[in-house]
Amino acid sequence: MKKLIIISLLTATIVSGCARAKQELGLTRRTPDEFAVVKRAPLEIPPDLNQVSALPQPVPGKQRPQEASPEQAAQAAILGSQIPTLEQSSTGESALLQKAGASSAVTNIRNVVDREAVDTAEKNRPVAKRIMNWGNKDDAGAAVIVDAPAEAKRIKQKQAGETPSIEE
DSSP states (O other): OHHHHHHHHHHHHHHHHOTTHHHHHTOSOOOOOTTSOOOOOOOOOOTTTTOGGGSOOOOTTOOOTTSOOHHHHHHHHHHOOOOOOSSOOOHHHHHHHHHHTGGGOOTTHHHHHHHHHHHHHHHTSOHHHHHHTTTOGGGGOOOOOOOHHHHHHHHHHHHHSSSOOSOO
16 A cells, blocks of 8 residues: 555656646647638528528539639738639628728738837837937948958058058
8 A cells, every 4th residue: 555655656746747747648728729720601591591492402522602712712822812702792791891991991001000010119118228329220330341452452551651540
């Protein structure tokens, strides 16, 4: 009995020492990655739902009519364009977009947000950095490109003289 207690305490100590013991044993919850979730188009309700014959027969492997092809989705992700859909927006969607002002949206909103973020960051700089100009990227100065042969010639001329001077 004493050996069993010692072995169980030793095992508990070893397992608790592992940083990922809970994850490896599956004792923690894993939330889904929101960026790995596949978007699916919403299901459609046919207008004449009462007629069973109006429903299309499902075909295995056939793409859903309301979804864009993988090529179109990839093109939209890379180029940033809208995925063409088969259906036009409903009157309710059109009214909502019109009331929200979607047609008058700013086209370069990313540039506007970036500019505002830079302005806000500059305003939020600590007072000491603003007064002493610490951490300012502009105070580093522009890089000077040195012409090596001309500089070597200048140094030799200065060394040949009596006392070399820094000013020219």
